[in-house]
Amino acid sequence: MFTLFGNVHKNIFLTVSLAALLSVSWIVSAFAVSPPKAFNGVCPPFFIRDESGAIINPVSMQNTNKPYSPKQTCGLAGCHNYEKITKGYHFQQGKDEQPSQKLKDLYQWILSPGQYGGRW
Amino acid sequence: MAKKGNRSAAEIDLTSFEFATAAACGSCHPGGGPLEYDRKGNRYDVFAADPKNNITSGGDNAFDGDYFKARWQESGVVEADCLMCHSPGYDMNARNRQLSVFNYKWAASAGAGIAEITGEVKKNEKPIIKYKADKFNAEGQFNLPIIKEVPTENCLFCHAETDWKKKGTSYSHRFDVHLRAGMKCVECHPAGTSAKDKRINSKEEHNFGKGDDPGALVRDDLDNTMITCEECHGKGLNRAPLMKHASFTDGSFEVHQEKIACQTCHVPQKSVKAALLQDSTVLNPKPRVPGLKRIWSFYGPDVKPWNYYGEVDLTKGKGKPLFFYTPQLRWYKKKIYPVSSLYSIWYGLKANDRKGLNQVFMQDIWGMWSQKDTYSLLSKIQEDNGDGFIEANRPEEIDAALKSMQAYLTSKGIGLKNQQVVLVKGNEMYLSGNKKISLQKEQYEYSAYGSTFKLSHDIAPAGAALGATGCADCHRKDAPFFTKPYMTDPFGADGKTKWIPAYKALNYSEEALKEQTQER
Numbered sequence: 001m002f003t004l005f006g007n008v009h010k011n012i013f014l015t016v017s018l019a020a021l022l023s024v025s026w027i028v029s030a031f032a033v034s035p036p037k038a039f040n041g042v043c044p045p046f047f048i049r050d051e052s053g054a055i056i057n058p059v060s061m062q063n064t065n066k067p068y069s070p071k072q073t074c075g076l077a078g079c080h081n082y083e084k085i086t087k088g089y090h091f092q093q094g095k096d097e098q099p100s101q102k103l104k105d106l107y108q109w110i111l112s113p114g115q116y117g118g119r120w
Numbered sequence: 121m122a123k124k125g126n127r128s129a130a131e132i133d134l135t136s137f138e139f140a141t142a143a144a145c146g147s148c149h150p151g152g153g154p155l156e157y158d159r160k161g162n163r164y165d166v167f168a169a170d171p172k173n174n175i176t177s178g179g180d181n182a183f184d185g186d187y188f189k190a191r192w193q194e195s196g197v198v199e200a201d202c203l204m205c206h207s208p209g210y211d212m213n214a215r216n217r218q219l220s221v222f223n224y225k226w227a228a229s230a231g232a233g234i235a236e237i238t239g240e241v242k243k244n245e246k247p248i249i250k251y252k253a254d255k256f257n258a259e260g261q262f263n264l265p266i267i268k269e270v271p272t273e274n275c276l277f278c279h280a281e282t283d284w285k286k287k288g289t290s291y292s293h294r295f296d297v298h299l300r301a302g303m304k305c306v307e308c309h310p311a312g313t314s315a316k317d318k319r320i321n322s323k324e325e326h327n328f329g330k331g332d333d334p335g336a337l338v339r340d341d342l343d344n345t346m347i348t349c350e351e352c353h354g355k356g357l358n359r360a361p362l363m364k365h366a367s368f369t370d371g372s373f374e375v376h377q378e379k380i381a382c383q384t385c386h387v388p389q390k391s392v393k394a395a396l397l398q399d400s401t402v403l404n405p406k407p408r409v410p411g412l413k414r415i416w417s418f419y420g421p422d423v424k425p426w427n428y429y430g431e432v433d434l435t436k437g438k439g440k441p442l443f444f445y446t447p448q449l450r451w452y453k454k455k456i457y458p459v460s461s462l463y464s465i466w467y468g469l470k471a472n473d474r475k476g477l478n479q480v481f482m483q484d485i486w487g488m489w490s491q492k493d494t495y496s497l498l499s500k501i502q503e504d505n506g507d508g509f510i511e512a513n514r515p516e517e518i519d520a521a522l523k524s525m526q527a528y529l530t531s532k533g534i535g536l537k538n539q540q541v542v543l544v545k546g547n548e549m550y551l552s553g554n555k556k557i558s559l560q561k562e563q564y565e566y567s568a569y570g571s572t573f574k575l576s577h578d579i580a581p582a583g584a585a586l587g588a589t590g591c592a593d594c595h596r597k598d599a600p601f602f603t604k605p606y607m608t609d610p611f612g613a614d615g616k617t618k619w620i621p622a623y624k625a626l627n628y629s630e631e632a633l634k635e636q637t638q639e640r
Contacts, residue, residue, distance in 0.1 A: 010469070024398070028281040028419070030296070030591075034376050035150070041268060043266055045257065045259070045261040045262075046261055046262055047260065047262070048234070048262055051196075051225070051403070054128060055260075057252070057256075057382075058234075058251035058253045058255075058256050058258055058260060059253055059257075059258065059259065059260035060260055063248065064249070064250075064251050064262070065248075066249070067224075067225050067226040067228070067229045067235070067237075067247075067249050068228060068229050068232070068234070068235075069198045069199060069228075069613050070151070070200060070201050070202050070203070070228050071199045071200070074202045080202070080578035081323075081324050081325060082152075082200065083324075083362050084324050084325070084327045085152075085200065085324055086152035086153060086156075086200045086313070086326075087326070088325070088326030088327045088328070089327055089338050089339040089342070090150055090326065091150060091326070092151035092152075092153040092202055092338075093145075093149060093153055093154060093338065094337075094338045095154045095159070095534075096153075097338070098338070103337070104476070105475040105476050106475075106476045106477075106568050106569075106616075107476055107477070107569075108474060108475075108476050108477060108478040109121075109471075109479055110469070111121055111123065111333070112337035112338075113337035113338055113340070114339075115149075115338070115339070116121060116139065116153070116154045117121035118121075118337070118338075119571070
């Protein structure tokens with residue numbers, strides 16, 4: 001009887017532990033792949049990633065021969081909108097604009113009104 | 121910048137690959153945009169690595185301006201580097217060092233301070249990265265500070281140097297009341313959800329609020345999206361002191377406000393030089409001027425030679441030499457502003473069948489001067505005014521400059537059938553030493569080919585502004601507002617500088633001047 005009770009108790013313990021372990025794994029993996037969006041302006045702890053999106057971990061020495069990619073790290077799905085952000089004029093420097101006719105009439109070399117292909 | 125399509129190497133000046141280097145533009149470019157994608161929207165390294173595109177590393181690649189002599193397959197691209205702006209302590213020098221050796225995709229790791237990189241793509245080496253584990257937490261996650269509102273120091277990585285030469289901005293606490301109050305650039309230049317203006321207010325929108333500068337033409341559709349002086353000092357936004365203008369005891373403040381911008385009174389003096397004159401027709405002989413930039417000879421507000429690049433190299437960005445002067449004033453959109461207006465002297469190309477002008481490549485001006493024994497006419501260009509720099513001001517000197525440049529370009533096989541070399545000096549286009557044509561320009565500029573920038577930083581507090589000690593700060597016969605000499609020609613045919621008093625540059629008649637300088 002004591003043995004039967006012990007086995008049942010042990011099985012329940014194992015089942016609960018396994019369930020807990022799976023839950024944690026799910027949470028961690030879900031976070032690593034697609035973190036929830038509402039962080040109230042605070043980045044949760046994050047791994048840096050290489051250009052393929054693979055994690056670089058300098059503590060466990062995982063994938064440490066690759067440079068980190070800001071796009072794959074900060075722009076990870078669910079974090080920051082890299083495409084929208086880089087439409088800003090600091091990034092485009094005029095590449096996404098056409099010079100006006102007035103500018104083209106003055107500067108024959110002009111390709112954009114910004115610094116990339118601009119007047120000077 | 122080279123066009124996308126070119127027929128030969130002779131048509132190519134700066135390429136997209138070179139644009140990314142620290143020596144060119146990459147040093148002040150945060151990545152992304154043209155540092156990541158070519159003009160057809162392809163990511164450079166991916167496109168170059170695809171065999172079907174037939175791109176050879178370092179090859180001519182059909183003279184494509186995005187792939188000519190480029191090494192994208194090895195260098196990678198420069199993605200937008202978030203931490204450049206959002207991480208205090210970001211190491212811009214380390215980042216730019218990587219750009220200078222073509223280690224483009226390693227630059228962000230170096231700048232963040234999380235890794236050391238050895239090996240240089242430029243030397244045909246494969247870069248090796250070694251991460252610094254102490255910059256990560258115990259789990260191996262990134263562990264350096266990140267701040268949403270960009271620290272001022274990070275804005276100044278790029279803006280400190282460019283605004284030195286163009287505007288003479290010190291960005292120092294001594295001379296700017298807003299910096300002294302501990303304000304950040306992004307408080308006046310907000311972006312995203314921090315911005316009030318609907319044009320730039322949306323989540324993660326990274327277009328920063330900007331003013332309206334005649335010398336800066338990118339995204340003019342976003343002009344005046346920044347927080348204005350009136351918003352803070354008229355409404356007391358964020359506990360800003362309310363403007364009183366108490367010295368206007370006669371109630372004339374509104375009259376002034378209609379015609380005079382806030383900056384005019386609140387930038388009564390500059391403390392750091394800006395370039396008044398840029399001459400790119402002769403070589404700059406001064407020390408510490410890097411490579412091709414030797415074709416630019418700068419002069420300061422006093423029309424004396426100024427070794428700008430030498431000072432940049434000597435000071436390493438740790439302090440700009442002081443030089444006090446009163447800024448020029450100009451009308452811009454019906455208001456008077458303090459400005460830094462550039463007078464430029466340069467080689468142009470005038471085509472018979474096209475409007476406007478093209479410019480001779482820097483490399484060709486350098487090439488000509490490097491062979492000045494071959495182009496012996498160049499020895500006619502002499503130093504006429506005792507300032508240590510040669511200048512092409514006399515007709516025979518201008519002729520010598522034009523003929524030499526024409527001969528050099530012809531020798532390089534650059535077609536001059538339908539165009540001729542001209543020398544543009546301020547607003548005058550010289551077709552020969554004795555034949556010149558005046559070019560169209562706006563009232564506020566020396567010429568359409570020299571930028572004019574409004575001055576909106578280094579703001580003086582109320583007690584130091586014009587008018588603080590009374591009307592006679594400006595309304596008197598010898599007030600700089602009306603009488604300061606403004607250069608109109610750095611060196612005429614006799615080598616001497618020509619000047620006009622400020623009131624003439626501001627289009628005040630003699631009668632108006634008499635009225636305005638009556639003491640109040």
